[in-house]
Each structure stands twice: as structure tokens, then as C-alpha cells.
Amino acid sequence: MLALALSLSTLTLSAAPAQASDAYNSITSASASNVDWMSRIADGTSLSWLSVPGTHDSLALCGERDPKTGKCGGIATSITQTQENHGFSAQTLTTQFRAGIRALDIRVRVDKGDEGLKFTIHHGAAYQYANFTDVLNATRDFLRDEPDETVLLHLKAECDGGTFGCEDAEGYRTDEWRKKVFDSYLDGRSYTGDGDESTESTAWRDLFWAPSVTGKSQAGQVPSLGEVRGKVVLMGYRATKGGIYDGYGIKQPYPAGGSNEEYVQDAYEVDTISDIAGKWEKVRAHLRKTNGTWDSSRPGEKEYPYKPGALYINYTSGTGGGAHPYTVAGGTPTATGVNSFLRQCLQGENDRCPEFHADRGDKFGGRSGLDRMGVVMMDFPGGKLIDDIIGRNETGGSTRKVMVVGDSMSQGHEGDYTWRYRLWQWFRDQRIAVDFVGPYSGTKPQDTPSAPQPPRLQGEPEPAAGPPRTSGAYAKDAPDFDSDHFAVWGRQAAQDKSLIKEQVAKYQPDLLLVGLGFNDMGWFVSDAGGTLDSMKKLVDEARAAKPNLKFAVANVPQRAKIGGRDDLITKTTAYNKALAEAIPAWHSSSSPVKLVDWAGAYDCAPASCPAAYDGLHPNAVGEYQIAGAFGSTLHKEFGLGSSAPSVPATGPARPSGTPGNVKATSADSGIVVTWDQVFGAYGYEVRSRLAGLPGWSTTRSVGNRFDSTWVADGQKWEYQVRTDNGATNSAWSSTVSATARPRTAAGPVGIVTRPTATGIDFAWGTPTGPYTDSIDRYGVIAYDQDTPGAFVQTVGTRNKALHVDGLKPGHRYTLAVQTWNRAGGGLPALGRPVVVGAGTPPAPTGLKVVSTDATTVQLSWKGSAQAAGYRVWIRNINNGSQSAADESVISETNHGIAFLVPGTWNYEFCMTAVNGALESGKSNCVVAPRPAGG
Numbered sequence: 001m002l003a004l005a006l007s008l009s010t011l012t013l014s015a016a017p018a019q020a021s022d023a024y025n026s027i028t029s030a031s032a033s034n035v036d037w038m039s040r041i042a043d044g045t046s047l048s049w050l051s052v053p054g055t056h057d058s059l060a061l062c063g064e065r066d067p068k069t070g071k072c073g074g075i076a077t078s079i080t081q082t083q084e085n086h087g088f089s090a091q092t093l094t095t096q097f098r099a100g101i102r103a104l105d106i107r108v109r110v111d112k113g114d115e116g117l118k119f120t121i122h123h124g125a126a127y128q129y130a131n132f133t134d135v136l137n138a139t140r141d142f143l144r145d146e147p148d149e150t151v152l153l154h155l156k157a158e159c160d161g162g163t164f165g166c167e168d169a170e171g172y173r174t175d176e177w178r179k180k181v182f183d184s185y186l187d188g189r190s191y192t193g194d195g196d197e198s199t200e201s202t203a204w205r206d207l208f209w210a211p212s213v214t215g216k217s218q219a220g221q222v223p224s225l226g227e228v229r230g231k232v233v234l235m236g237y238r239a240t241k242g243g244i245y246d247g248y249g250i251k252q253p254y255p256a257g258g259s260n261e262e263y264v265q266d267a268y269e270v271d272t273i274s275d276i277a278g279k280w281e282k283v284r285a286h287l288r289k290t291n292g293t294w295d296s297s298r299p300g301e302k303e304y305p306y307k308p309g310a311l312y313i314n315y316t317s318g319t320g321g322g323a324h325p326y327t328v329a330g331g332t333p334t335a336t337g338v339n340s341f342l343r344q345c346l347q348g349e350n351d352r353c354p355e356f357h358a359d360r361g362d363k364f365g366g367r368s369g370l371d372r373m374g375v376v377m378m379d380f381p382g383g384k385l386i387d388d389i390i391g392r393n394e395t396g397g398s399t400r401k402v403m404v405v406g407d408s409m410s411q412g413h414e415g416d417y418t419w420r421y422r423l424w425q426w427f428r429d430q431r432i433a434v435d436f437v438g439p440y441s442g443t444k445p446q447d448t449p450s451a452p453q454p455p456r457l458q459g460e461p462e463p464a465a466g467p468p469r470t471s472g473a474y475a476k477d478a479p480d481f482d483s484d485h486f487a488v489w490g491r492q493a494a495q496d497k498s499l500i501k502e503q504v505a506k507y508q509p510d511l512l513l514v515g516l517g518f519n520d521m522g523w524f525v526s527d528a529g530g531t532l533d534s535m536k537k538l539v540d541e542a543r544a545a546k547p548n549l550k551f552a553v554a555n556v557p558q559r560a561k562i563g564g565r566d567d568l569i570t571k572t573t574a575y576n577k578a579l580a581e582a583i584p585a586w587h588s589s590s591s592p593v594k595l596v597d598w599a600g601a602y603d604c605a606p607a608s609c610p611a612a613y614d615g616l617h618p619n620a621v622g623e624y625q626i627a628g629a630f631g632s633t634l635h636k637e638f639g640l641g642s643s644a645p646s647v648p649a650t651g652p653a654r655p656s657g658t659p660g661n662v663k664a665t666s667a668d669s670g671i672v673v674t675w676d677q678v679f680g681a682y683g684y685e686v687r688s689r690l691a692g693l694p695g696w697s698t699t700r701s702v703g704n705r706f707d708s709t710w711v712a713d714g715q716k717w718e719y720q721v722r723t724d725n726g727a728t729n730s731a732w733s734s735t736v737s738a739t740a741r742p743r744t745a746a747g748p749v750g751i752v753t754r755p756t757a758t759g760i761d762f763a764w765g766t767p768t769g770p771y772t773d774s775i776d777r778y779g780v781i782a783y784d785q786d787t788p789g790a791f792v793q794t795v796g797t798r799n800k801a802l803h804v805d806g807l808k809p810g811h812r813y814t815l816a817v818q819t820w821n822r823a824g825g826g827l828p829a830l831g832r833p834v835v836v837g838a839g840t841p842p843a844p845t846g847l848k849v850v851s852t853d854a855t856t857v858q859l860s861w862k863g864s865a866q867a868a869g870y871r872v873w874i875r876n877i878n879n880g881s882q883s884a885a886d887e888s889v890i891s892e893t894n895h896g897i898a899f900l901v902p903g904t905w906n907y908e909f910c911m912t913a914v915n916g917a918l919e920s921g922k923s924n925c926v927v928a929p930r931p932a933g934g
Contacts, residue, residue, distance in 0.1 A: 017078075018330035022384035023339040025330060027084050027099045029383030034100030037390045039148035043226025044399030044433030047233070048311040050225070051373035051392035052152060053381060054103025055096055056317035059130050060123035060325075061085040080126045082317065082325045082379040090121075090134035097142040100386045102151055103235075103313075103375045106135055107158035110181055112169035116199065117181050117191040122158045125166045132185065136204050139232055143207070147230040150209075152375060154313075155182070155248075160240035169193075175239055179247070182237065183215055209233045211480070218251035221479035222311045226399065226435065235313070235375075236260070252479070253311045263312050266377075270318035270328050273335045279318045279328060280341040284353060286314045287345070290374045292367040293355050302365065308429040312374030316342060329379040339378065339385055346370075346388040371431070399433040403486055403509035405496060405538075409557075409617055409626070410487035410515050412443040414472035415654065415680020419618060421474065422627035422645070423513075424481045430641035437507040438486035443472030446677055449705030451669060454820045455779040455796035475652070475680070492519045493534035494526060500538050504545035511638075512542055512549055513630055515598060517556040518616075521571040528574035531556075532582060539586055539593060547591060552633050554596035555579050560615030561606035563788030569606055572599075594637040601629035601647075613654075613682060613726030620651025655680060658730040659704070659721045664738035669824035671708040671738045673719045683724045691716040691737060700724060710827045711740040745771045745819040747829025748778065748800070753815050753916035755834045759805035760813065760916070762831065766800065767819050771826075779818040780804060781828055785891075786811040796820075809837030812868050812891075815916075832889055833868035834916040841866035841913035843920040844893075851904040851931040852896075859909060860894040861923060867913035872897070875908045877927060883910055904928040 020026045041050070060083060063076025072085065086095035093104070108119035109127075119132035139151050157178045159166040167173065172181075184191055188203025209227070211219035212234040223233070236254030237245045246256035253263040265286035270279050285301070288294060292306025316338045318328040331337030336344075345353040354360045356370040373392055378385070404410055404420055412418035420436070427434045456462070468488040474481075486496075486503050493516040504512070516538070520531040535553065542549055555576040558569060576599055586593040602618070602625050603611040611622030618626055624647045631645035659675040673686060686706040687696040699706065708717060718737045723730035748764035755761075762780050766772075777796045782804055784790040795804055807813065812835050816828035835841075844861040851857050863870065869889035874897075875881055900907055910925040 017326045018332060018337060021330070021340065021382055023343040023382040024337060024385075025084060025326070025380040026382040026384070027086075027095060027101075027386070030099035030386045031383070034386065034390055035098050036146050036148060037100055037393070038102065038150060038225060038229070039146070040395040041225055041393055042397050042399045042433035043224060043229075044435050045225045045394075045431075046222055046309065046428055047152075047225060047228070048222045048309055048374075048428075049372055049394075049431050051389050052102050052375045053100055053386045053389040054105065054152065054375050054377040055083055055101055055381065056105050056315055056377040056379050057082040057123050058096065058101075058104040058106060059083070059090060059092060059121050059128045059135070060107075060126075061088065061092060061128055063126050065129070076126065078324050078326070079319070080123050082123070084380060088129035090130045090138040093135065093138040094142065097138075097146075097149075097151075099383060100390050101381075102149065103154065103377060104135075104139075104151060105154045105156070105377055106132070107156050108132055109159045109166050110157075110168035110172045110178060112172065112193050115190060116193050117169070117172060117177075117184070119181060119185070122166050124158070124164055133202075136185070136207065140204075140207055143230050143232070150225065150228040150230070151232045152235050153232050154235050154238075154377070156238040157240045175245065178239070179215070179237075179245060182248075186213055207232050212249055215247040217247060218249055218254070218256055219480065220251055221481055222250060222252060222309065224433070224435070224482070250311065253313055263310060264315070265313070266315040268315065268318045269320055270323045271320040272322040273327060273332055275320070276318070276323060276328055276331065276335055276338060277341075279316075280336075280338050283314055283316050283338060283342065284345065286312065287353070287370065287373065288355060288366075290314070290372060291356070291370055293364065294366045295355060296363055296365065306367065308431070309425065313377065314374055315377045317377065317379040325379045329381075339380065339382060342376075343382070343385045343388060346385075346392070394431070397433065399435050400511055401435050401437050401507065401509040402511045402513060403438050403503070403507060404436065404513045404515070405500065406485075406487035406513075406515035407491040407519055408444065408489040409518070410485065411440070411470070411489055412472075412474075413617070413680075413682060414443050414445050415475055416443055417475045417478050417620060417623055417652075418443065418483075419623040419626035419630070420483065420485060420487075421478055421481055422623050423630055424483075426627065426631050426641065426645040430643075432640055434482070436482045436484045437509050438484045439503065439507075440468065440470040440485055440487070441483045442470045443474060444469050444489045445472035446681065447703040449674075449701075449703030451672075452707050452709060452824060454777055454825065455794040457777065457796040457798065458802060460796075473679075476655075477652070487515075490519055491516065492523070492525050493517050493531055493538055494520050497534050497537040497541055501541040501545045504542045504549065508546060510550060511634075512551050513554075513596075514538070514551065515554040515596075515626075517575060518559075518572075521556070521575065522559075522568055528571045528578060531571075531575050532578050535579065536582065536586065543591055549591055550638065551586075551591070551593040552596050552630060552637075553579070553583060553593060554598040554629065557599045557602040557616075558605050560604065560609040560612070562615075565789075592637070594633050596629050596633045598626060598629045601625050601632070619726065620654065621648070624648055624651060654725050654728055656723045656725045656728045656730045659684065659723060659733050662719070662721050662733045662736050664717070664719050664736040666738045666741045668743040668822075669707060669709050670711045670742045670744070671717055671740050673706040673708070673721070673736070675704050675721050675733070677704045678723045678730070680725070681723045682726060685722050685724045685729070686719060687732070688717055688719050691718050696720075708740070709742075709744070709825055711742060712827075713741060715740045742826070743771050743821075743823040744826035745769065745775055745821045746826055747819055748817050749829070751815075751817055751829055751831035753831040753834050754918065755836055755838055755916050756803070756805075757837050758809060759803055759807050759836065760815065760834050761801070761803050762815070762817065763801040764817055764829075764831075771821055771823065772819070774821040774823075775819055776822065777820050778802075779820060779825060779828075781816040781818060782807065783814045784808060784811050785814055785833075794818075807836045810865070811836055832887075832914055832916050833891070835866055835868045838866040838868075838915050840918040841868075841915050841920050844870060844911040844913050844923040847909065847911055847923045847926050849909050849926045849928045851928050853931055854903050855900045856896065856898045857900065857904050857907075857909070857928050858894065858896050859911070861911050863893045863913060866915060867920075868915045869913075870895075871912045871914060871919075873910040873912065873922060873925075875910075875925075876906055877908050878906055883908070883922075883925070885912070889914060900928070903930070905930045
């Protein structure tokens with residue numbers, strides 16, 4: 001800016017400075033109460049909601065300084081100066097701070113002196129008789145005296161080496177050195193000027209809000225005032241040509257490597273006095289953008305969306321050959337300055353800003369209130385103008401502490417936005433100051449894969465549960481929002497009722513948002529009545545810690561139907577009805593309890609569940625729906641916000657990248673397939689096949705590892721992997737392969753299974769063959785074939801016999817025993833299936849044999865509920881042999897047999913029914929007929 005003014009200054013001289021006024025050049029007339037104005041604003045207020053007075057080129061005080069008098073003057077000063085001079089060495093900042101200025105614009109040059117490399121303060125070529133240490137000292141002293149305040153710092157590397165600009169010290173004119181020198185202030189070292197050699201100095205990092213000065217990444221969110229009280233927030237660090245350095249500042253207004261024109265208005269070129277009005281219109285247009293207001297005569301304004309969570313910065317400053325900084329700010333006897341334009345707008349004078357009033361004309365639309373001004377960076381601000389800007393802030397009130405108590409649907413998975421984020425957005429947009437509290441802040445991360453582990457020995461206690469896994473990140477385009485919570489994957493009301501008192505006592509929330517109960521009923525912890533009892537206990541325990549606590553308690557959503565779990569549908573319906581009836585009795589005037597209709601708002605039912613990615617957990621749209629349910633209750637029942645949250649019909653697509661670095665490796669356990677995690681993946685699908693075969697077998701994996709353990713020596717297997725995000729899958733990876741060389745032991749021999757009233761007895765003989773010398777234990781496997789979605793149950797033992805109890809009478813179980821040695825678990829050996837609680841089954845009846853061709857038959861018969869399976873007995877009727885059967889057990893009541901040479905009519909077939917070792921007599925025996933036409 002200075003270079004432009006100097007280049008034109010020889011052509012036209014600006015008018016003489018205007019007289020001081022309420023809007024211009026009278027900073028000391030600001031209200032004395034401004035010294036701590038931020039202390040009267042609630043902690044939870046986002047900086048984006050504030051109206052913050054700031055100074056452009058905050059220490060530009062001098063162009064030429066008389067060496068005898070020490071005073072500044074001349075044309076260079078009239079072009080250079082942007083602020084009233086209340087003392088060099090950053091003394092002017094103290095005056096600005098006390099007047100209410102809370103945003104600074106500091107321009108620095110890399111200087112090499114006796115003390116090494118330091119920043120000096122410049123405006124163009126003109127040194128401003130202050131160093132960066134002066135700025136930091138003055139700011140630290142102010143914040144030490146007024147710890148409820150914060151200072152927003154805009155930092156710029158000033159020296160571009162231009163004709164009218166300055167130059168950094170020779171040898172240090174690179175962006176790398178400009179960043180290194182700034183970091184040296186943070187870290188307490190001073191570069192000597194000899195390479196990277198440094199000496200110890202004052203460290204200033206603690207003065208700054210840490211996320212704004214990482215040096216590695218920018219802050220992802222605009223913080224609340226409570227987060228930054230007593231700190232300097234580095235808004236951005238700009239390079240000499242205006243580019244934005246990565247690693248510093250807040251990403252939203254100052255995106256690294258990008259442009260900040262959307263959120264920052266800094267059109268500083270004002271060539272003549274007649275152009276001042278045009279500069280004001282740019283300031284005014286930015287105020288409209290900040291407040292969601294539009295002028296239909298200006299292209300693009302109506303289409304620009306209102307962004308209540310965004311921080312806007314508005315420079316009122318300008319300069320040019322015929323309009324110096326003081327002229328643009330203060331005007332002339334015949335031209336109004338920008339500062340006066342702005343004050344007239346705020347005071348409602350001269351019809352200056354009709355768009356912000358209810359009686360505006362049809363030309364204007366959008367929101368009508370001038371609720372916030374953003375950060376206003378001014379030259380020569382008047383004290384009353386500063387008062388007017390500060391007066392736009394909402395004072396009083398308090399920050400509500402909110403605790404979310406929930407399970408997986410509230411905690412979320414890595415890569416989710418979560419409904420908590422959507423509700424936080426609503427609070428922010430409604431300008432409701434909140435502080436989310438709780439012991440955790442993250443989502444559930446992806447599972448860390450490991451090799452298959454041997455089964456726990458029967459009677460061995462379960463290992464102690466580890467701490468909740470809460471380190472997962474949120475969606476990459478979700479800012480670092482206030483994400484504290486008390487929600488844990490798998491959590492039940494039955495658990496939290498014993499934990500909530502401690503959490504409420506510690507965090508003292510004002511409002512408890514509760515979403516629990518699904519796991520209580522879904523995992524057979526309790527029925528509807530028991531779940532309601534747990535919820536009542538939770539409310540009572542929370543109140544014991546804070547008697548005036550407010551509650552928004554959600555009912556339980558239905559989920560997509562699970563086969564065999566009609567009970568869950570019934571329980572959920574009963575619980576929701578009982579909860580709605582109970583809540584009025586739990587309610588009190590001092591501790592209100594209100595119902596949140598999660599089930600009604602969430603588009604998920606047994607027949608269809610479009611709101612979830614897996615039939616239960618919310619996808620991007622489902623997150624909005626849940627936030628809408630809670631927000632509606634908060635608005636209608638607690639009077640929060642001017643409107644309930646809106647719920648869009650669609651949500652952002654979830655990225656689903658194809659896994660990379662896929663590897664298949666032969667291991668002692670079989671074959672191990674690994675790949676790099678894909679951020680946000682809910683899981684992965686692995687498909688495998690024996691090399692040379694056309695068909696694939698697909699298995700889901702929750703982590704980035706897949707173990708093929710039931711493989712034979714010498715088999716070559718092929719694999720592909722893809723990301724599984726529910727409705728969205730990635731492409732398959734390229735094929736990898738490995739040849740199995742397992743060193744696992746074979747399964748036991750002679751397995752005998754017998755049913756008992758509620759369980760199964762197992763016995764077996766010692767395995768033989770390779771690698772049996774390092775057997776550690778056996779895994780006894782039982783799978784309930786009559787319960788859809790049942791889990792495979794495995795119990796460990798070091799004996800050769802085991803009783804497994806607690807099974808379902810009348811259910812048929814597939815059974816096996818697996819040997820575990822030092823290499824891992826081998827291929828299981830099958831035992832006969834069992835119907836628990838049944839005895840010896842009756843013999844099958846009605847056996848029929850049909851020859852489908854000369855060497856193939858199809859058998860069918862009638863079985864019984866007591867039979868776990870059937871054996872086929874075959875006899876060649878021509879050679880006098882006895883009927884014989886192998887140990888294959890057939891689960892159905894029909895079976896085909898091929899390769900009956902020389903022809904089916906030479907064979908007799910009989911059936912027996914088995915229930916473990918219990919076996920019926922033979923059925924009727926039938927000789928196969930010749931095939932039709934044979």
C-alpha cells in the first residue's frame with residue numbers, strides 16, 4: 001500500500017488532515033469501560049460472533065523523524081502514518097488496548113544486528129521505532145492486567161524489496177527465514193546470524209493460543225472467547241506478496257497457500273478523494289456478507305450463503321496518490337471519510353445502511369439485523385466509533401455447559417461428522433454460547449488388527465476391559481469443534497447409571513442430552529422395563545450430583561430387522577411408550593426432563609433404514625436427523641434458539657478410497673493379508689480364491705488385516721481388498737497372492753459329541769502328524785444354526801474333554817474342535833452336530849430313491865426335530881457286501897450321490913438319524929431303480 005502511495009505522491013497531494021471527530025483521530029475519547037469489554041461476554045461466544053475494533057498497520061506512526069526534535073513530519077509521514085502516535089517502542093499499543101482495540105496488524109522486517117536476527121516493525125521502507133519484542137511486551141503486560149481479554153494478531157512479512165519498500169537483511173530474504181525467525185520468538189532462541197546457530201532468549205509461545213502457532217498446520221476452527229482469554233490469537237501470517245504461510249493462524253479466514261478474499265475485505269487502493277465513497281461501499285458490502293444480507297443490484301450477493309460460523313475481517317483503510325490514509329479515514333470538508341460513513345451506519349444516520357433495518361426497500365433481502373461486524377481494521381479510529389463497534393456485542397448471559405451421554409450412535413466412528421457436530425453448528429448459528437463437556441473428545445478409531453488369538457480357557461476370567469477407545473478423528477472437512485462428550489461405543493444405560501454421578505459432579509453440566517437404551521435391549525442386558533429402570537436411576541444419580549440439572553432424554557430408534565430378533569422390535573416399541581409416559585413424572589420445575597423423539601425423527605425402521613450406513617448407525621443424513629430431534633426439543637421445550645435445526649434431504653458423500661499397499665505373506669499360521677488403512681473406513685471386504693479357480697469368496701474385516709488360517713500346505717491363494725462404507729464401496733485393489741506353508745497342527749481325532757439338557761459333552765483323541773509337539777490348547781467350537789446372525793462360540797481347554805453349557809434346548813449346533821500350537825490355530829476337525837436337550841432320534845421314514853442318470857441318485861426322506869443330521873448307508877447288492885456309511889453328516893432331508901459305477905440299480909440305500917453320538921436304527925432300505933429310458 002505504501003509503495004502505491006509513494007509512487008503517486010509526486011503527482012497529487014492529498015487534502016490536509018480533517019479535524020478530529022467522534023469517528024476519526026480521537027482514540028483517547030473512547031469509553032474507559034472498554035479496557036475490559038470482553039470480560040462481559042460469555043465464554044462460549046465464538047470469535048466469529050464478535051464485533052472487534054482493530055487497527056490497520058497498528059504501529060505505522062512515522063515516515064520521517066527529525067533527528068533533533070525526534071518528531072515525525074513531512075510528506076513521508078503523511079503517506080505512512082495510519083494511527084495516532086502515543087509513543088514509540090509500542091507504547092501506542094497500550095493506548096489502543098485501553099481504548100478497546102483488540103485486533104492488531106503488525107508488519108515485520110528481518111533485521112540482523114548485534115543481538116542476531118530479530119523482527120523490526122516497518123511500514124514499507126519506514127522503520128517505526130519499535131521491534132517485535134516491544135509488541136509482545138506491551139501485549140503481554142496488557143493481558144496480564146486484563147486476563148479476560150484476547151488480542152487478534154495479523155502478522156505480515158513487509159519487505160518485498162520493491163522500489164519504495166524495505167528489504168530484509170541480506171542472506172535472510174526467504175520465506176523459510178521469515179518463518180524461522182518468528183518461530184525463534186515462540187521457542188525462546190535467537191539466531192546469531194551464523195547459520196542455524198542460536199542463543200537462548202525469552203520464549204513467547206505461552207502468550208499465544210497454541211493451535212494458531214503450531215508451525216505445522218492451521219487451526220481448524222474459530223475458537224470461542226473462553227478458549228483464548230488471556231492469549232494472543234495469530235489470525236494469519238502473510239508473506240511479502242500477500243500469500244499465507246501454512247502452519248500459522250486460523251484456516252477459515254486465512255487459508256494457507258490460498259486466497260482470503262472471501263472473508264477479508266482489504267481493497268486499499270483509493271486513488272482520489274472522490275473514490276472514498278467507493279471504498280465505503282466495499283466496507284458496507286462486506287458488512288452485508290458478514291450478516292447474511294444482500295443487495296439485489298449487486299451481482300452475486302443474493303447467491304452468497306449466510307455463514308454464521310465464519311469470521312470476517314473488514315479493512316476500512318485505504319490510500320493512493322490523491323488520498324492519503326488520514327484522508328480516506330477522516331475525509332475532507334467536502335468529502336465524508338470512511339470512518340464517518342461507518343459511524344453513520346451504526347448510528348442509523350443519513351439513511352446510511354437501510355439494508356439493516358426492518359423497513360428497508362425491496363432492493364434488499366436476507367437477514368435484516370446488523371448483528372455482528374466481524375473484525376474491523378481501521379486507520380485513525382475515533383473513540384466513539386470504537387464504542388459503537390464494541391456496543392454491537394451481546395453482553396451478559398452465561399455459557400451453558402452441555403454433556404452428551406450416549407453410545408456408539410453418539411460417539412461416532414472415525415471419519416464421521418457425528419450428530420454432536422451438527423448440533424454444535426446449530427448452537428453456533430443460533431448464537432447460543434455453549435461449552436460441550438465430558439471426559440472424551442474423539443470418535444471410535446478403526447480397530448487395530450492383530451493375529452488370531454487362542455480361545456480363553458474355560459473358567460478363565462475375562463481380561464479387564466481397557467479404557468474406551470476415543471482417539472478417532474472426525475470428517476476431514478469438519479473443523480476442530482467443541483467435541484467433548486460422555487458417549488462410548490457399546491455403552492448401556494445399565495452401565496452409565498453407575499457412572500453418571502461422578503461425571504456430572506466433575507464437569508457440572510447445565511444440560512444433559514441422553515441417548516441410551518439400544519444396547520440394553522439389543523444385547524439382552526434387560527427388557528423394556530429394566531431399561532426404563534436404568535434410565536430413571538441415571539436421572540436420579542445425575543440429579544444427586546447437581547439438583548438443578550436439565551435433561552433432554554431420547555427414546556430408542558428402531559433398526560433394520562435382524563433375523564430372529566423380533567423381540568428387539570417389540571422391546572423398543574414398549575420402551576419408547578413407557579418412557580414417554582414416565583418422563584412427566586420425572587420432571588420438576590427446578591430440574592426439567594423433556595423427551596427427545598429420536599425414533600420419530602430418525603428415518604430407520606425394521607423394513608428399511610436409509611438414515612444408517614449399516615442398519616443402525618447414522619450416515620451423514622442420519623446425523624442431521626438426530627441433531628434435529630435434540631435441537632427441536634431444546635427449541636420447543638427449553639426456549640433455545642430462534643428456530644429448530646433444519647434437516648437436509650442429502651448429506652456429504654463419504655470418501656471411500658481403494659486400499660493401497662496390499663500384501664499377502666505366507667506365515668506359520670497360514671497367509672496374512674495386510675493393507676494401509678483408508679481414513680474413515682467403516683470396514684473392508686476381502687475376497688479370496690484358490691489360484692486358478694473362477695469364483696471368489698468374500699469376507700468382511702473391520703481392520704486392515706485378514707488371516708487365512710484354514711489353508712493347506714502348498715495351496716496358492718489370491719486376494720483383493722476394497723473399502724466397505726455401507727452404501728459406498730471402493731473399487732477392488734489389484735490382486736496379490738501367496739502360497740500357504742502353515743505350521744499349525746491337525747485337528748483332534750475321534751471326536752465324540754453328546755447332547756445334555758442344556759449343553760453338549762465333547763471328547764476327542766490326541767492329534768497326530770506334523771507340529772503336534774507344541775500343542776498348547778484346543779478350541780471347542782459351537783455354532784447355533786437355528787439363530788440367525790448367531791456368533792460362533794469358542795471355548796478353550798487343555799484337556800481332551802469339555803462340557804459346554806448354557807445352550808438353547810431344541811437348537812441344532814454345528815460342532816468342531818481346533819488344535820492350537822505355537823503357530824496358531826489349525827484347520828478344525830468336525831464332530832457330529834447335536835440338538836441340545838434331545839435324545840436318540842427316531843429312524844428316518846419314507847426314504848425314496850430316484851435315479852437321475854445311470855450313475856447318479858437323488859435321495860429324500862422324512863426326518864425329525866430330534867435329529868441333528870443324517871448318515872447315508874450304501875450296499876452293493878451284487879457282491880454280498882455289508883451296508884456302510886462314512887462320518888459325513890447331512891443336515892437336510894435330501895441328498896444326491898454320483899459316480900455309482902457300474903450303475904445305480906446295483907446299490908441299496910438306507911438312512912440313520914444322529915444326535916451327536918446318539919444314532920437311530922436304519923430307515924427302510926431302497927434299491928435304486930434304473931433311470932427312465934435306461
